[in-house]
Amino acid sequence: IPSQVRIASYIVIIATFVTIADRFMAAFFPPISKSLGPYIPLIVVNCIILGRQEAFSSKNSVGRSLVDALGMSTGFILALLVLSSIREILGMGTFLGHQVMGAWFKPWIIMILPAGAFITLGILLAVALVIESKTKKRR
Incomplete structure (x- = not known):
């Protein structure tokens, strides 16, 4: 996958599988699907964060990646x-x-x-x- 579209590709692939799993659970296991509510689709948000971190970490040292992860997570929390x-x-x-x-x-x-x-x-x-x-x- 070209580096310019790698994160977007990861998001689309994971969002597709998460949506399929979510719809499957809604169809065959409604009580479980209802109790999980929005948490299954939030897996995609997690994918965005991890994909961005992977893109940075693949091009930088461990130390810089740790500092970047701390900064990004602090910014996300704020x-x-x-x-x-x-x-x-x-x-x-x-x-x-x-x-x-x-x-x-x-x-x-x-x-x-x-x-x-x-x-x-x-x-x-x-x-x-x-x-x-x-x-x-x-x-």
């Missing part, structure tokens, strides 16, 4: 924390289970639904692009 914090505050009016919004606040139900994650991610990416473009203009 991104999940920011995303989930925004969704919890806007969707429930709480942060870590403590009420942070006043009685006036009406929770945004969409934020606790899967679509809320995509909306929040889109807004965060837009903000990041605006910040990046402004810092490039200053240089």
Whole structure:
């Protein structure tokens, strides 16, 4: 597989097999499929992370690969924390289970639904692009 499309190829191959397994379980083992919920499709997300790490590690030393893995995992955790914090505050009016919004606040139900994650991610990416473009203009 050419190096330019290797990670994308891994994702497509794994996503195909995961989808087949997920549909098979839904058809023949509905209770198990229902109890696992979104966790089977999340295998694909894990594949993206591992594929990216493999691509870096194959071209660098063990030390650099460890530092890269620490940096990437820290960044991923921080991104999940920011995303989930925004969704919890806007969707429930709480942060870590403590009420942070006043009685006036009406929770945004969409934020606790899967679509809320995509909306929040889109807004965060837009903000990041605006910040990046402004810092490039200053240089």
